[in-house]
Amino acid sequence: MAKVTLKLFALLGRHLPPGSVANATEVEIPDGSDIGALIARFALSEKDCHLVLLNGAFVPPDSRTSTRLSPGDTVSIWPPIGGG
Amino acid sequence: MSWTGKFLRIDLTKGTVGTEELNREWARQYLGQRGLATKYFAEEVDPKVDPLSPANKMIFTTGPLTGTAASTGGRYSVVTKGPLTGCIACSNSGGFFGNELKNAGWDMIIVEGKSPRPVYLSVENETVEIRDAAEFWGKTVWETENGLKARHQDPMLRVASIGAAGEKGALYACIVNDMHRAAGRSGVGAVMGSKNLKAIAVRGTRGVTVKDPDRFIKATIEQKKVLADNAVTGQGLPKYGTQVLMNVINEIGALPTRNFRDVQFEGAHKISAEAMHEPRVTDGKANLATNGACFGCTIACGRISRMDAGHFSIATRPQYKEPSGGVEYEAAWAVGADCGVDDLEACTFANFMCNEHGFDPISFGSTLAAAMEMYEMGVLTREHTGGIELKFGSAEALVKMAELTGKGEGFGVELGLGSRRLCAKYGHPELSMTVKSQEFPAYDPRGIQGMGLTYATSNRGACHLRSYTVASEVLGIPFKSDPLATEGKAALVKAFQDATAAFDASGICIFTTFAWSLENLAPQLDAACEGEWTPDVLLEVGERIWTLERQFNLAAGMTAADDTLPKRLLKDAAKTGPAKGLASGLDKMLPEYYQLRGWTPDGVPTADTLKRLHLA
Structure with missing residues (x-):
């Protein structure tokens, strides 16, 4: 098993476990898990996972199930957002 | 009409x-x-x-x-x-x-x-x-x-x-x-x-007439539905406002921090949209009281904040305890991350000061950040600041300086000069994070390369609202591009600049562009206004406006040498995040940009370009 950090922002914050701080929670995952599996575990819909970052770098939708996670990684997810 | x-x-x-x-x-x-x-x-x-x-x-x-x-x-x-x-x-x-x-x-x-x-x-x-x-x-x-x-x-x-x-x-x-x-x-x-x-x-009570009222109402209803159905304009902006960007830009390593010395702020979450929704430890209430809309707006991104009545900035001043205009992203970044301040209430108070006394929070925050760097270097001392310790991260200094700047008193008079003049006065022009003397907004060009070109070429000095390539480079609107790449950014910036100028000429808010393009704007204008308004016509109008502004600036004395960035962004690489090791690649984008615009290598519109745009 490996520990990674999952951050869910904006409207996705409601999927975090109670008591999460700074929109982040630590998650234990089986070795070799990918981002797609992490998203599925939290029952996040595909359309809500608009912006997915692995350690700050964008992961395109078609790469999520092929992107393996390593211990200490941070996955951050937002629904469609805008600002400026 | x-x-x-x-x-x-x-x-x-x-x-x-x-x-x-x-x-x-x-x-x-x-x-x-x-x-x-x-x-x-x-x-x-x-x-x-x-x-x-x-x-x-x-x-x-x-x-x-x-x-x-x-x-x-x-x-x-x-x-x-x-x-x-x-x-x-x-x-x-x-x-x-x-x-x-x-x-x-x-x-x-x-x-x-x-x-x-x-x-x-x-x-x-x-x-x-x-x-x-x-x-x-x-x-x-x-x-x-x-x-x-x-x-x-x-x-x-x-x-x-x-x-x-x-x-x-x-x-x-x-x-x-x-x-x-x-x-x-x-x-x-x-x-x-x-x-x-x-x-x-x-x-005013006279009303506004449009060319074809039936077609106009039909067009506006259709386009309002586009805004309502879009996840950004229909859900994200009303709920979280522009402040939702704080954590995004920090995570991708493009949140300028402590006068652009760093690109990530350890206190970003504390001054973010999410934090504005969270109950305060002190009084159990959230900073955000409600959202608000401008005239005719169906997005309603505005923030209305209620400060903590016990916060040191207002504890003895009841006039600031009622809800008022809260921080938007650019303001929260400028008075927050850029000054190293993670106190949301202090940031909100500084924003109240900007509204009450009438000054720009972006330029104020950036200027204060430059002053804080000079203070930490020993260039500025307590004698200059009226006894105030101008250290990065000091909420007390932020609160005091916001009030002094607004009232034009004490060291606030010097801060009112803006970053370029202040840094030049104290012998450190290299610490001014400006283009054409205007302070940067909240995106580091090392982590979002297109914004470097946006800032360098903006006709009103450093500005995000002239070409918001963040939409593409970070948010994936209308398509996702790589924020660390310079390839293709010249065309992207030009396209954003021209379309934005058309929106700015129409009477419409630029935030509609998270859901609308010129294809959505044109039918509304065409039904309302005399003449024929198509997306192509609007794009040409946008380019004409941009070029006219450029012509004015050149005549005012600006040259291609002004289309640049501070040395810190061109030479000092980002220290953390995805852009670690990277500086701005402006030199790779600017020549192509001039070429795409039909300008000479010196940034001057050619005779053919002026003729094509009916400017000569």
């Missing part, structure tokens, strides 16, 4: 009020607001004019869709020569003032000269008067707005005014309307102050 076809000309030196017919040919070429007013300004004002002299003019201008049923159709702009930058200045604001001006029957107000004494302009439909403002001079924006409503016995009066910052010539003073909406950038408030013009108070 949709234009009222007439405008006011106010000569403050002579004390006269005139009315003129709108030049319809220019309206066809420049549409309105940012475009049409820039055309009038460029025709009437010497580009080398001293911005704070009576010879400078200022134009309060609406767009053809201002005051109509189009969503967000309440915008107005102030066009003048900016005292902060020496460039063309065009500051855009929402709220309700623009709608009121258009409904009073006027497309624009051209203000010229200088009044011998403080005055305000009263516009009640066709009745227009220059009136004495002695009792309001020295008053805050909030006092002035409430005072004018009381004097006119009209709570529906809409007021755009300046506070002490504008009166005393802070070079990034803004013009505030409806208490907390602002024509914010480039120092347009200082120009107003230099003319002894305290406020414009407007009441």
Whole structure:
């Protein structure tokens, strides 16, 4: 098993476990898990996972199930957002 | 139709009020607001004019869709020569003032000269008067707005005014309307102050006519549905506002921190949109009281905040305990991350000061950040600051300096010079994070490469609202591009610049562009306005506006050498995050940009380009 950090922002914050701080929670995952599996575990819909970052770098939708996670990684997810 | 076809000309030196017919040919070429007013300004004002002299003019201008049923159709702009930058200045604001001006029957107000004494302009439909403002001079924006409503016995009066910052010539003073909406950038408030013009108070009840009412209503309903169905404009912005960007930009390593020394801020979450929703430990209430909308807006991104009544900044000042305009992303970044401050309440108070006294939080925060760096270097001392420790991260220093800058007192007078002049005065021009003397907004060009080109080429100095490539490079709107790549960014920036200019000329808020393109704007304009308005026509109008602004700046003395970034961004690589090891690749983008624009390698539009755009 490996520990990674999952951050869910904006409207996705409601999927975090109670008591999460700074929109982040630590998650234990089986070795070799990918981002797609992490998203599925939290029952996040595909359309809500608009912006997915692995350690700050964008992961395109078609790469999520092929992107393996390593211990200490941070996955951050937002629904469609805008600002400026 | 949709234009009222007439405008006011106010000569403050002579004390006269005139009315003129709108030049319809220019309206066809420049549409309105940012475009049409820039055309009038460029025709009437010497580009080398001293911005704070009576010879400078200022134009309060609406767009053809201002005051109509189009969503967000309440915008107005102030066009003048900016005292902060020496460039063309065009500051855009929402709220309700623009709608009121258009409904009073006027497309624009051209203000010229200088009044011998403080005055305000009263516009009640066709009745227009220059009136004495002695009792309001020295008053805050909030006092002035409430005072004018009381004097006119009209709570529906809409007021755009300046506070002490504008009166005393802070070079990034803004013009505030409806208490907390602002024509914010480039120092347009200082120009107003230099003319002894305290406020414009407007009441309009005439209505706005459109070319084809049935087609127009159908088009606006269709496009409002597009906004409502879009996840960004229908859900994200109303709920979280622009502040939702704080954590995103921090995570991707492009959040300028402590005067751009770092690109990630350890306290970002504490000043983010998510934090604004969380109950405070101190009183159990959230900073965010509610969201708010400007005239005709179906997005409602505005933030209304209620401060913690026990916070040190307001504990003994009950007047700040009622809800008021809260921090938007750019403001929260400038007074927060850029100064290393993670106290959301202190940031909110600084924002209140900006609204109450009328000054730009972006330029203020960036200037304070540069001052903090000079303080930590020992260049500035307590003797300069009036005994205040100007250390990065000090909420106390932020609160004190915001109030002093707004009131034009103590070290706040020096901060009112802006970053470039302040850093030059103390011998460290390299610490000023500016382009053409205007402070950067909240995106580090090392982590979002297209924004480096955006800043360097912006016609009003560093600005995110002239070409918001963050939409593509970070948010994936309308398509996702790589924020760390320079390839393709010249074309991206040009496309954003031209389309944005068209939106800014229409009377519509640029935030619609998270869901709309020119394809969505064109049918509304075409149903409302005389002439034929297609996406292609609008794109050409946008390019024409951009090139005209460029021509003005070149005539004012700007050169290609001004299209650059501070050395820190060009030479010092980002230390953390995905952009670690990377500096701005401006040199890889700028030549291609000039080429795409049809400009010479020296950044001058060629004769062919000017001819193609009907500018020669």
